[in-house]
Amino acid sequence: MHDAQTKLRETAKDLLVSAKVDLVLGFQNGSLPLRTRPCFARNAADAGRLVWNRLCTNNLAVYLPRLFEKPANVRGPWTPPKVAVVAKGCDARSIMGLVKEHQVIRENVVIIAMPCQGMISLRKAEAAGASARTSKLDGDDLVAQACLECIQPSVPGANIIIDGPSRSAASDRFQRVKDFEALTAAERWQQFVAQVSKCIRCYACRQACPNCYCKTCFIDQTKPSWAGVGDDPTDLLLFHIGRVFHQAGRCVECDACVRACPVGIDLRLFTQKLVKDVEELFGYVPGTSLEEAPPLSTYRPDDSECFITDP
Amino acid sequence: MTLGAIKKEHLGQLVAAVGAHGGFYGPVLRDNDVCLDQVQPSDTLVLDYANFTLPPKGLFFPRSEVIATHGADGMVETPLPTGKAVLFGVRPCDAMSLTYLDKVFMEAQFADPYYRARRERTLTIALACRDPAATCFCTSVAGSPSGQGGADILAVDIGDALVLESATPAGEAFLAEYRKLLGRPSDNQVKARDAQVAQAVRKVSSIGSDGVTARLQASSESAAWEELAERCLGCGVCTFLCPTCHCFGLYDEEVGPQGRRVRAQDACVFPAFTLEASGHNPRTRQGLRMRHRVMHKFCYTAQSFGDIFCVGCGRCIVNCPANMDIRETLTEVPP
Numbered sequence: 001m002h003d004a005q006t007k008l009r010e011t012a013k014d015l016l017v018s019a020k021v022d023l024v025l026g027f028q029n030g031s032l033p034l035r036t037r038p039c040f041a042r043n044a045a046d047a048g049r050l051v052w053n054r055l056c057t058n059n060l061a062v063y064l065p066r067l068f069e070k071p072a073n074v075r076g077p078w079t080p081p082k083v084a085v086v087a088k089g090c091d092a093r094s095i096m097g098l099v100k101e102h103q104v105i106r107e108n109v110v111i112i113a114m115p116c117q118g119m120i121s122l123r124k125a126e127a128a129g130a131s132a133r134t135s136k137l138d139g140d141d142l143v144a145q146a147c148l149e150c151i152q153p154s155v156p157g158a159n160i161i162i163d164g165p166s167r168s169a170a171s172d173r174f175q176r177v178k179d180f181e182a183l184t185a186a187e188r189w190q191q192f193v194a195q196v197s198k199c200i201r202c203y204a205c206r207q208a209c210p211n212c213y214c215k216t217c218f219i220d221q222t223k224p225s226w227a228g229v230g231d232d233p234t235d236l237l238l239f240h241i242g243r244v245f246h247q248a249g250r251c252v253e254c255d256a257c258v259r260a261c262p263v264g265i266d267l268r269l270f271t272q273k274l275v276k277d278v279e280e281l282f283g284y285v286p287g288t289s290l291e292e293a294p295p296l297s298t299y300r301p302d303d304s305e306c307f308i309t310d311p
Numbered sequence: 312m313t314l315g316a317i318k319k320e321h322l323g324q325l326v327a328a329v330g331a332h333g334g335f336y337g338p339v340l341r342d343n344d345v346c347l348d349q350v351q352p353s354d355t356l357v358l359d360y361a362n363f364t365l366p367p368k369g370l371f372f373p374r375s376e377v378i379a380t381h382g383a384d385g386m387v388e389t390p391l392p393t394g395k396a397v398l399f400g401v402r403p404c405d406a407m408s409l410t411y412l413d414k415v416f417m418e419a420q421f422a423d424p425y426y427r428a429r430r431e432r433t434l435t436i437a438l439a440c441r442d443p444a445a446t447c448f449c450t451s452v453a454g455s456p457s458g459q460g461g462a463d464i465l466a467v468d469i470g471d472a473l474v475l476e477s478a479t480p481a482g483e484a485f486l487a488e489y490r491k492l493l494g495r496p497s498d499n500q501v502k503a504r505d506a507q508v509a510q511a512v513r514k515v516s517s518i519g520s521d522g523v524t525a526r527l528q529a530s531s532e533s534a535a536w537e538e539l540a541e542r543c544l545g546c547g548v549c550t551f552l553c554p555t556c557h558c559f560g561l562y563d564e565e566v567g568p569q570g571r572r573v574r575a576q577d578a579c580v581f582p583a584f585t586l587e588a589s590g591h592n593p594r595t596r597q598g599l600r601m602r603h604r605v606m607h608k609f610c611y612t613a614q615s616f617g618d619i620f621c622v623g624c625g626r627c628i629v630n631c632p633a634n635m636d637i638r639e640t641l642t643e644v645p646p
Contacts, residue, residue, distance in 0.1 A: 030634040032446065037634035038542050058633065062544065072595055198342070200365070200374055202578070204546035208632050220583045228564045229575040230375035260632035262364060262548050264344065 004115055004164035005052040008086065011112060011160055012047035015084050021110055025063060026086035027056040034125055038063065050086065052162075054137065057119045057144075059254040060085055061094035061210040065103040084110035084160075088119075090146075090254035092155040093287025094210040097250055100294060103213055113155030115164030118147030119255075123264070146255035146268060149173035156288055174276045180269060192270070196236045198263045201229075205267055206243060208260035211250045218242055244270045249278045249295040252287040281306070315464075315475040315486045315493035316500055319358065322473075325492050326350050333395030333432075336370065338363070347400065356400070358468060361444040362624060366554030367401050368412060371429045374551070375575035378425065378561075382569040391428040397485075399436045399466075404449045404622040406437040406461035408554035414616045415557050425574075434485055436475070437462035439508065443515045446625030448638060451518045454622055456511040469503040472496075515623075518638045524613045527606060530644045539640060540598035542633045543580075549627035549635070550578035550604065555620040558584070579604050605640055 012024040028039035028049045036055045041047050064085070070078045085095065092111050098104040120137065121144035128142060140148065147153075149170045155161075180188060203219075206212040218226050219239045227238040244267070253275060257267045278284055281304040282295040317325060329335045335350045338357045345360040347367055379388045409430070416426035440447070440456035449455060459465045463482035466473045474496045477483040486493055496504070530536075550556045560577040563570055577584055580601065585594045594600050612620040621637070628636050 031636040031639065032628070032634065035634050040541050063541075200551050202547035202551045203581075204544070204548045204632055207544040207546035216583075220581070225564075228573065229560065229562045230377070230564075230573045231373075256632075260544070260546065260548070262552060262630040264342075 004162050005050070007162045008052050008112065008114070009047055009050050011162065012041055012050055012084065012086075013044045015110065016041065016047055017044055020082065021084040022081040023067070024050070024084045024086070024112075025060045026050040026112075027052070027058070027060075030055075034120060034122060052086070052114055054117060054120045054143075056086070056088070056114075057122075057255075057259055059091050059094055059208070059210055059256040060087070061091050061098060061104075062208060062256065064095065064098055064109070064210070065213040068104055068108070080105055080108055082108050082110070084112055086114055087111050087155055087158075088114055088116040089150065089153045089155050090252050090287075092157055093152065093252035094254060096156055096287040096290055097252060097294075098210060098213075099290060101250075106290070110159045111155065111157050113158030113161045115162065115166040116147075116150075116153045116155075117165060117167050118143035118150070118153070120144070122259070144255055144259075146253055146258065150253070151285070152288065157290065174272065176269065177273050177276050180273065193233055193237065195265050195267075195269075196240045197231075197233055198265050199231075199236045199240065200263055201231075201236070201239070202262065204260035204262060205257035205265075208256040209247075210254070210256070211247055212243070240265075240267075240270070244274060247271055248274050249282070249284055250286050251275055313477045313483045313486045314496050314501070315477075315490075316472055316496035317475070317493050318472045321492060322356050325489065326356065327352075328489060328492060329397045333397065336396060336398045338400040338438075347398070358400075358438070359441075361440075361442070361447075362402050362405070362626070364552065364626070364630070366408065366552060366624070366626065367398065367405050368408065368554050368557070370398065371409070371426050371433075372412065372416065372423075372557060372559070372576070375573055376425065377571045378574050379572040380569055381563075381572070386572075389425075391424055392432065393428070394432060396429075396433045397436065398433050400438045401435060401462075402440055402624070403437050403456060403458040403460070403462065403465070404447070404454050404624040405554050406435055407449075407454050407458060407622045408624075409435065409461040411555045411612070411616070411618055411620050411622075412557055414618070434463050434481055435461065436464040436466055436482075438473075439465060439467045440511050441468055441507065443511060444625055444629075445516075446628045447515050447623060448518045448520075448625065449623035450512065450515045451520045452619055452621045452623045456515055457508040467504045467507055469500060469507055472500060474500050474504040518642060520638075520641045523641050524610050524619065527609050527641075527644065531602065531606070533645055535644045536602040537596065537598035539635070539644070540596070540601045543597050543601055543635055544633050545580060545582075545597050545600075546632065547578035547580055548630050548632065549637075550580050551576060552626040552630055554622055554624055554626070555608070556604075579607070605637070605644075609641065 015021045024041040026039045026041055027036040029051055030037040034055055036051060038058055038060055039050055067083055068080050099106045120142045124142045151169050153167045228235040251271045284295045326335050336347055337350045338345050338360060339348050339350055339354040340357055341348055345357045346363050377389055379386050416423040443456050459478035463479045464475050464477050466475045477486050558577045558579055559574050562573045564573055586592045608620045612618060
C-alpha cells in the first residue's frame with residue numbers, strides 16, 4: 001500500500017512537471033480520522049500530498065463532467081484540460097460510462113489504475129468503536145458492503161498501472177437483492193417507503209453520483225413541476241424512483257450515494273436491484289468496455305419485456 | 312436560579328408525569344440511531360450520545376409543513392399547534408441555535424406564527440456535554456458544553472444522576488411543579504456537577520476564529536473561494552443539518568381538486584435558490600454559493616442580529632461527503 005502511494009506521487013509529479021496533464025485528481029489526507037478528501041493536484045508540491053490507502057472512498061469521476069464544460073466566464077476558444085485521475089475499478093467504470101455519454105473526452109483523461117483492496121466503510125468503523133477500528137483496518141471486517149460485492153476491482157481502460165495487492169472479484173453479489181425479491185410486493189413496498197421516508201432532500205446522493213450530471217435535475221424543474229417539495233411519501237418516492245431509474249444500465253455500484261447520505265438510506269438495495277435486472281435481462285454490465293452500447297441506447301427485437309408485464 | 316436532581320433510573324417517571332400534560336420529546340433510538348423524537352411508553356431515554364444527526368430546528372421549523380389549503384371554500388390556514396411540550400436532551404450548542412432562530416422568526420420585523428407557537432409551548436431542558444466530539448468548537452463561537460443559552464433548564468450528567476439548574480422563570484416553575492420527582496441535589500452532587508462542567512470545557516478545542524467577521528469580509532473577492540469550492544459537491548448536507556440555517560421557500564401545490572401552500576426548507580448552496588424568473592442566476596458558480604453561505608453565518612447575521620449564526624456543533628464537518636471543513640474555511644481564507 002505504501003509502495004503504491006510512493007509510486008503514485010512519482011507518477012503524478014512526472015505527469016505534471018512534464019505538462020502531460022494539467023491536473024491530477026487524487027486523494028489527500030482529510031481533517032478527520034479515517035477520512036481522506038479529494039485533492040486537485042496542479043504542481044509537484046501538490047503531488048507530494050497525494051495519498052493511497054483504504055480510506056480513498058470518493059468516486060472522483062464526479063468532478064470530470066464539470067472540468068470538461070467550458071466555463072461560463074470564458075469568451076472565445078477554450079481548450080479542455082488534460083486530467084489524470086487516481087482510479088479504483090469503480091471510478092474507472094464511471095469514467096468509461098461518462099465517455100460513452102460524451103461527458104468526458106477520453107483522449108484528455110489519463111486513468112491511473114490503483115490496486116484496490118476494498119474501502120473502509122465509515123459506518124462500519126463507527127459501529128465498531130475506536131479500539132476495534134485500529135486493529136481491523138487491514139482485514140475485511142470494516143470493508144464497505146459494495147466493495148465486498150465488487151465484481152471488478154481491477155481498473156478498465158488503465159493508462160498507467162500502479163501495482164500492489166488488490167482484492168479478487170466477488171462471485172455472487174446479489175444475495176441481498178434475491179432476499180428482497182423473495183418478499184411480497186407489499187413487504188417490498190413497505191421497505192422502500194420506510195427507507196425513503198428518512199430522506200431530508202439534501203440531494204447528496206445525486207451530487208455525489210458521477211452519473212447525475214444533468215444541468216437541471218427533474219426534481220428541480222418547475223415548469224412543469226414533477227413532484228411536490230414537501231415530505232409527502234409520494235414526493236420522496238418520486239425523487240428516489242426517478243433518480244434510481246435514471247441509473248438503469250449506468251450504475252457502476254461505486255457506493256457514492258450510500259456514503260454521501262447523511263441519514264443512512266439503504267440506497268444500494270435499490271440501485272443493485274436495477275443492476276441485477278439489467279445484467280440478467282440485457283446481459284450488460286456498465287463501465288466495462290467503451291465499445292459495447294448501453295442497453296437504453298439500443299434495441300433488439302428479442303429484448304426482454306418481462307419488467308413491463310411481470311414487475 | 313433553582314436546583315433539582317433526579318436519579319437516571321427515575322427519568323421514566325418524569326417522562327410519564329410530563330407526558331400526561333403534553334408531549335415529551337427526548338433522545339431515543341430510532342433505526343439504530345439516537346435521535347430526538349416524541350418519547351413513547353416503550354422507549355428508554357438514551358443519554359450517551361455526542362449529538363443527533365439532525366438538529367432540533369425541525370421541531371420548530373419543520374423541513375416542510377402545509378400552512379394553508381385552498382379549494383372551493385377558499386383559503387383555510389392551518390391552525391397553530393397547541394398544548395404543552397417538553398424538549399429534553401438537546402445539547403447546549405443546539406439550544407443556543409434556537410435563540411438565533413428566535414431572532415429571525417420571532418424578534419425580527421415579521422414574526423412567524425407557526426414557529427412562535429411551537430417555541431412558546433415548549434420548555435427546553437438542555438443536557439450538558441460530557442465528552443464533546445473532536446469536531447466540536449462551541450467555545451470558539453460564544454458557546455460552551457454547559458451553556459444555558461436557549462435552555463429553560465440545564466441538566467448535567469454526573470454519572471448516576473442528573474443535576475438540573477433553571478435558567479429562566481419557566482424553568483424555575485417546571486422544577487417547582489415536579490419537585491416530588493426533582494429533589495434538591497446534595498452538596499456532593501453539586502460539587503460533582505461543577506467538576507463535570509469544568510472538565511468538559513477543557514475538551515473542546517479552539518479554532519482560532521477571533522476576528523473572523525472582519526477577516527471574511529475582507530476576503531470576499533479572494534480566489535480562495537473558488538479553490539475551496541472546487542472540491543464541494545454542491546449538495547445540501549451542510550445546510551439542512553445546520554441548526555441555524557433557516558432559509559425556506561413557499562410553494563403552492565395542487566392535490567386533486569384542492570390546493571395546498573407548503574413551506575419547505577431551502578438551501579442557498581443550490582443553484583435554483585437564486586434562479587430568477589428571467590432565467591438569470593446571480594450565483595452561477597459553487598464558489599459564489601459557498602461564499603454566500605459562510606458570509607451569511609459569519610458576517611451578515613453578525614451585522615443584522617449581532618450574532619454569528621454558528622454554534623460549533625460540527626455537523627457540517629462530520630457529514631460532508633467531500634470533507635469540507637468550516638474550521639479550515641474560517642481560519643484559512645485569506646483576505
